[in-house]
Amino acid sequence: METRRHQKVNRIAALILIVCLLFLPGCWGKREVEELAPLIGVGFDLGKKPGTFLITMQLAKPKQGGGESAAKIEDRTFSVEVASAREATEMVYKISSRIPFMGSLKVIVIGEGAAKAGFTDIIDFAQRFSEFRRTMYLVLTKGKAQTLLNIKLRDGELPAMSIKNHMEQGNNLSTFPTVRLGHYLTIIGSQSTAPILPVVETIKSGEDGIEYNNAKEGKELHIQGSGVLRGDHLVDYLTDKETKGYMWLENNVQNCLINTMDDKDKVSFGGQVLKSKTRYKLFDNNGVIGLQYQIQASISVDEVMGVKQQLSEPEWVDLMNQAETSYAKVIQEECEMSIKKERDLSLDFLGIGRLIDERDPSYWKTIKDQWEEKIADFPLNLNVQVSVHHSGMSSSSSTTND
Structure with missing residues (x-):
């Protein structure tokens, strides 16, 4: 009796499975x-x-x-x-x-x-x-x-x-x-x-x-x-430099090559960005709202050209400090070129309005309808800081005394 009951249950289960299979989607198309x-x-x-x-x-x-x-x-x-x-x-x-x-x-x-x-x-x-x-x-x-x-x-x-x-x-x-x-x-x-x-x-x-x-x-x-x-x-x-400025300001620089000269235009530095970070914050200057960019970059100096004599350790450290200042100046100039283009076009391709909206939505509501007109003179500040992570495989110049 028990066996017949199990057989009946099995038949019903099998019938249900067959019906379900008929309704399953297949590779018809x-x-x-x-x-x-x-x-x-x-x-x-x-x-x-x-x-x-x-x-x-x-x-x-x-x-x-x-x-x-x-x-x-x-x-x-x-x-x-x-x-x-x-x-x-x-x-x-x-x-x-x-x-x-x-x-x-x-x-x-x-x-x-x-x-x-x-x-x-x-x-x-x-x-x-x-x-x-x-x-x-x-x-x-x-x-x-x-x-x-x-x-x-x-x-x-x-x-x-x-x-x-x-x-x-x-x-x-x-x-x-x-x-x-x-x-x-x-x-x-x-x-x-x-x-x-x-x-x-x-x-x-x-x-x-x-x-x-x-x-x-x-x-x-x-x-x-x-x-x-x-x-x-x-x-x-x-242009190429305006686009590079956009990349810095948008925090899209992961790796890039960068070249510059010292303050006397005698020694050139070739380097690679190891990491960078661009942060944004709103500032209030006597009731005038503006945006400040804070760019931090770590750079490896891979090439030094123009050094004519062997440098002491303090002189080499001073030269690397000059490299940091020169690299920061290059980044600053590229960013300023991109900002100038944005002001000239009155088009916010840098996404400044988006950043204002993220940090102060209530203030953004008051200016968003006139945003294209305000781009031309909206206060923007740049703070670029560069640190030389290392100067390649050599801690000094490869040249020797005459």
Whole structure:
């Protein structure tokens, strides 16, 4: 009797399991990898017809065959003039015979024309479609995005992958901002802060003091400076030094190289920032509210040039003290250049309004509606302190007495 009861219970349990399995989600809408074309980079330019964009899609196709070539990818880049990003996907699919897979997108390149005209409409697809990730990088180019994504690089890498690798390694030098889609959307949502994007260009041999072997076919990418936007409209560019000042003020310097001279312009110091910290605090000067930046940096002196004689230990210590003062002056000048640019543009790309709101929300409410007018003369103070952590593998000069 007991055995029959257990058998009945087991049958009911098995029936329930079978019914549950029928309602479990399966791979009904699966797509085979062989049917997909991984999308690596997208470029946005203005189209020739009013209301259209020239969208460039850089797809990756694994090379056929074994050996080393199996890990490499072929370039399949298409440009189409369309009124929407979805339309571009359809047209590229008809050409490539593979479905573009959006989840692999690494970089969005905004051409100068599209950046000046505004690109909110065309980037809406990137934030709305579920396959896209907000970790993709946004960059500007002073020419056309189509041209940048179609260049042939000397190392054979796809331009979109090269830009992605540059962005991922950006902290090693901290000379340009790395901006992801999610961060950009957060900034424009804050309204008070102006977005800033890094600028990517190609560089010819001999430009900016850089030379390379022209015999090898291809070009090189160069990331320097940045663009300031009002919402989704490009307003102006920051120089390399103005961008470095922005990095200091935004507390985005992790590692960077820095060069300077002593107070007599005879000895030069080459060094590397080991760590830095930028703090902010509001001050009240007789009822006038202002913001003070406090920058602290620890630097390793890796190179000393111009010392003509052997220095004693006290003389070497004095020289390192001069290095600290000179390094602080370089950082101060770069920050002041960035602040001057902010005042000239009346655009808060430094996020000063955001900092005021964090520290004194009630005061921010009284000035936020006139913030762009107040930027030009809002009180700002800089306090830069540099300490030389060590002076390399030598405690003195390598030169000897005559």
